[in-house]
Amino acid sequence: MRMASLRTDSRELQLLLSLSLILCIICFISGCDSSESNNTIFTIDSLRDSLEKQEDFIVFCLIERARFPHNSPAYSSSSGGRRVMSSSSLAELFVRETEAIQAKFGRYQNPEELPFFPHDHTPIQAAAEAPPPFKFPQFLDPAASSVNVSRDIWNIYFGDLLQLITTDGDDGNYQQAAASDLVCLQALSKRIHYGRFVAEVKFRDSPSTYIPAIHAKDSETLTELVTSKAVEETVIERVKKKAEVFGQTVTVDTGGVSGVAMDVNATNTYKVDPSVASKLYAEWVIPLTKQVEVDYLLHRLD
Amino acid sequence: MRMASLRTDSRELQLLLSLSLILCIICFISGCDSSESNNTIFTIDSLRDSLEKQEDFIVFCLIERARFPHNSPAYSSSSGGRRVMSSSSLAELFVRETEAIQAKFGRYQNPEELPFFPHDHTPIQAAAEAPPPFKFPQFLDPAASSVNVSRDIWNIYFGDLLQLITTDGDDGNYQQAAASDLVCLQALSKRIHYGRFVAEVKFRDSPSTYIPAIHAKDSETLTELVTSKAVEETVIERVKKKAEVFGQTVTVDTGGVSGVAMDVNATNTYKVDPSVASKLYAEWVIPLTKQVEVDYLLHRLD
Numbered sequence: 073m074r075m076a077s078l079r080t081d082s083r084e085l086q087l088l089l090s091l092s093l094i095l096c097i098i099c100f101i102s103g104c105d106s107s108e109s110n111n112t113i114f115t116i117d118s119l120r121d122s123l124e125k126q127e128d129f130i131v132f133c134l135i136e137r138a139r140f141p142h143n144s145p146a147y148s149s150s151s152g153g154r155r156v157m158s159s160s161s162l163a164e165l166f167v168r169e170t171e172a173i174q175a176k177f178g179r180y181q182n183p184e185e186l187p188f189f190p191h192d193h194t195p196i197q198a199a200a201e202a203p204p205p206f207k208f209p210q211f212l213d214p215a216a217s218s219v220n221v222s223r224d225i226w227n228i229y230f231g232d233l234l235q236l237i238t239t240d241g242d243d244g245n246y247q248q249a250a251a252s253d254l255v256c257l258q259a260l261s262k263r264i265h266y267g268r269f270v271a272e273v274k275f276r277d278s279p280s281t282y283i284p285a286i287h288a289k290d291s292e293t294l295t296e297l298v299t300s301k302a303v304e305e306t307v308i309e310r311v312k313k314k315a316e317v318f319g320q321t322v323t324v325d326t327g328g329v330s331g332v333a334m335d336v337n338a339t340n341t342y343k344v345d346p347s348v349a350s351k352l353y354a355e356w357v358i359p360l361t362k363q364v365e366v367d368y369l370l371h372r373l374d
Numbered sequence: 375m376r377m378a379s380l381r382t383d384s385r386e387l388q389l390l391l392s393l394s395l396i397l398c399i400i401c402f403i404s405g406c407d408s409s410e411s412n413n414t415i416f417t418i419d420s421l422r423d424s425l426e427k428q429e430d431f432i433v434f435c436l437i438e439r440a441r442f443p444h445n446s447p448a449y450s451s452s453s454g455g456r457r458v459m460s461s462s463s464l465a466e467l468f469v470r471e472t473e474a475i476q477a478k479f480g481r482y483q484n485p486e487e488l489p490f491f492p493h494d495h496t497p498i499q500a501a502a503e504a505p506p507p508f509k510f511p512q513f514l515d516p517a518a519s520s521v522n523v524s525r526d527i528w529n530i531y532f533g534d535l536l537q538l539i540t541t542d543g544d545d546g547n548y549q550q551a552a553a554s555d556l557v558c559l560q561a562l563s564k565r566i567h568y569g570r571f572v573a574e575v576k577f578r579d580s581p582s583t584y585i586p587a588i589h590a591k592d593s594e595t596l597t598e599l600v601t602s603k604a605v606e607e608t609v610i611e612r613v614k615k616k617a618e619v620f621g622q623t624v625t626v627d628t629g630g631v632s633g634v635a636m637d638v639n640a641t642n643t644y645k646v647d648p649s650v651a652s653k654l655y656a657e658w659v660i661p662l663t664k665q666v667e668v669d670y671l672l673h674r675l676d
Binding site: 128132135136139145148162165166169170174176177179181182185202203204206207208242243244245246247250251306310313318320322323324343 | 450
């Protein structure tokens with residue numbers, strides 16, 4: 073009886089060891105950290121859900137920046153010029169110094185966040201009251217995760233977008249305007265660099281779909297593989313609608329659904345032109361996100 | 375002919391001088407800066423318009439903070455405890471350092487902004503590329519303008535409001551949560567301290583209404599004088615509606631007005647409970663604004 077039991081235990085042990093070995097091999101192939109099941113953290117649905125919520129925040133940011141006029145003295149060098157973004161402008165100096173403080177307080181411990189300028193990212197863990205570091209899941213492939221289009225985002229924001237969401241004028245609130253700029257930039261950067269997570273999920277779901285094009289360094293095929301025209305059109309349409317809803321004037325005594333003013337034809341009553349929100353996504357956010365996805369995949373097997 | 379012309383010039387000069395003297399006396403009595411007509415800058419209508427726009431921003435801020443869970447490690451001292459806001463917590467240290475940067479970049483040159491912590495407010499005008507200082511209108515009475523309820527706002531925000539707009543949990547985004555806290559605090563502070571501008575306009579419009587109660591230091595009468603129950607009820611109702619509109623989930627394929635989901639009965643679908651937004655105004659924002667108005671008036675004739 074005892075011998076039989078020992079034999080059973082031994083067979084179960086062998087089975088368990090074999091299963092563990094198989095699991096380890098699967099984890100090694102898929103590149104995941106064997107200490108945690110990162111595959112369960114991000115799925116294409118959870119990422120789409122997050123991206124949809126980030127849309128709300130991006131529209132809010134645009135509306136918030138639009139509270140102030142352009143305030144060109146915050147952006148120009150002494151040579152002036154509305155479209156000149158001087159590297160020694162108040163706005164850029166403010167962004168640099170604020171990012172440094174945010175880095176010190178741990179912002180970039182979260183792999184979803186990327187700074188616009190390099191900083192010493194050592195957070196303040198040495199301080200007596202600093203909370204213990206949070207264990208963010210390391211889901212991305214280390215080699216590919218350094219993909220970065222921050223410079224493009226910066227140039228589009230200050231070169232194009234800012235002029236489309238603000239009126240001409242100067243109300244002296246330069247710091248407030250620059251703080252709103254930073255919030256917009258960070259929201260756009262997080263959204264666009266989420267392409268790394270989307271690409272990783274897509275790759276893990278079906279590596280064989282992407283591996284030949286990655287080996288051939290075929291950006292065009294990879295762009296086709298990560299493109300879904302139907303999803304893109306839905307996103308662009310939804311962002312426009314969000315700008316209409318969140319940018320409307322809400323009054324108590326207006327008619328309509330639940331007393332909400334909702335005249336979709338009166339574009340000039342919105343705080344940010346809804347067509348600017350859709351243009352932002354159609355021309356910049358979606359193409360840059362796809363560029364991030366493709367660049368990430370190109371480095372996925374490095 | 376020439377003599378007659380000189381006499382006429384002399385009479386015109388006398389008339390001009392007399393008119394200037396009268397204007398100076400009027401300006402001195404009303405306490406305005408003679409170099410600009412500050413009376414035309416702020417009116418009760420322009421202030422109401424600004425306060426209404428600030429409501430939108432406050433609701434946005436609440437929704438933005440609600441993206442993150444409570445993240446209690448950002449607030450507690452090492453002794454822990456959810457409702458403990460430690461002065462050496464990550465959140466407070468972050469607010470102090472960020473405010474110092476914002477002060478340096480000129481935030482508090484605008485009399486509408488008040489810091490939560492004292493800073494060296496000397497802005498960076500010495501820097502070669504800093505824009506020339508903006509001439510903000512000095513509309514407030516200098517003695518009364520120092521009225522301040524920042525400590526109350528701080529305690530209400532961290533002691534009550536934060537728990538009402540966040541879910542329990544810890545996602546590690548401590549800096550991001552603290553940055554959202556600061557934006558909420560600043561929006562509430564600006565809104566509540568706008569009571570100083572409202573009180574100044576009311577006083578200038580009808581000094582004789584307030585002077586007896588100011589001389590008698592009669593806070594109760596002053597509170598009655600600055601109270602309009604009908605306006606307060608409209609504001610509370612409107613803020614609730616804004617939380618419904620801005621906190622809803624917008625989809626492309628949902629029915630309703632312009633494809634916007636708008637189920638006012640399904641409270642749990644809003645990003646921030648609309649009743650929390652109305653409670654914020656009914657219990658805290660409106661009473662504190664009136665307190666600021668009364669405190670301001672009590673010092674208006676110092």
